[in-house]
Amino acid sequence: MQRNETIKNLFPGYYRKYDQDMETLADLTKRAKGDERSINEFARVCGVSPSTISRLINKKNTTPNKDSLIKAIADNAVPESGVTLDMLLQAHGLEKINVYEGKERKSESVLEDIVIDRLLCDITQLGYKCEIEKEKNIIYTTEAIRFRADFVIKTELLKKYGIKEWAFDVYVGPHRPVMQKLSWFFGCCYVNSLRDNGTKLSLVLSNKDEFDAAKRRLGTIKIHDMISIILISEENWELEEEFVIPTYDKLDMPTLGGATYGR
Incomplete structure (x- = not known):
């Protein structure tokens, strides 16, 4: 018998509304890395390969980035970068779910x-x-x-x-x-x-x-x-x-x- 597979959404309260903005993601990732860390060092703390970070910074990705990568970048951004999770999620194409406009249901x-x-x-x-x-x-x-x-x-x-x-x-x-x-x-x-x-x-x-x-x-x-x-x-x-x-x-x-x- 097969084991049930379950997953957890990393960004509850958000849904995908737009295509990813690769230009902005590249800029935010570079800022999150900081000037003092190499791509290898930043990739290591994010738990991904250096090529993953390099492709993102150089806008070489042809497929959407994984949610886990966006979260890792936010979690490990240098404080002085000013990069926030909300900024990354917006560039990632996600929008906060709000099923009401004023008092009216969408x-x-x-x-x-x-x-x-x-x-x-x-x-x-x-x-x-x-x-x-x-x-x-x-x-x-x-x-x-x-x-x-x-x-x-x-x-x-x-x-x-x-x-x-x-x-x-x-x-x-x-x-x-x-x-x-x-x-x-x-x-x-x-x-x-x-x-x-x-x-x-x-x-x-x-x-x-x-x-x-x-x-x-x-x-x-x-x-x-x-x-x-x-x-x-x-x-x-x-x-x-x-x-x-x-x-x-x-x-x-x-x-x-x-x-x-x-x-």
Whole structure:
């Protein structure tokens, strides 16, 4: 049986909104290093290779920098540099999560973007590449039914289980009862299994009472398909828990947040 893999977001309360500003990151890293330390010395205290710091300072990176590197630079910046974590996070493309503008809640599309970022962050920190699909997101089609997920993540995270894509339906605003929505999922899968077509499906919730109530009911059943519910905290928009509905073959897959499995 596989051990559950879990990860922790290094910057709770932030989500990715922009591309990284390599020019500013290079400048901040150089300042954080200070004049008295060599690149080798700074790399050593940051716990990375000298080439990692050199590529960052010389703007040679072609892929986004890891969150752990940004944190290490902030933690080890010389005090006189004036470099702060907030400055580095802004250059890193992250923005503080604020779901309200004045007294008004932001649009559901903005909240969906925050959820997407949290999921992508957690999956990539497990070491898997991701590709987000918000257009090619029709995951179920019959003559009578077409189901369009809010978004789909293509990743190799669940490749060993025959899963090529992970579809998400986000329930962070007003919605019909959770079990009613899940019952509709079950009906679709009975007619045409998503699992057999290489898809896992998750319903993302932000109401803990709803999540806990659904979890209690779902823990008493077993299904063939890979379906889960995910709880996102509305306080800091962190992934708190994923509950995977028990399967007949008792799969134990990598999950997100404080993962639990029904048995």
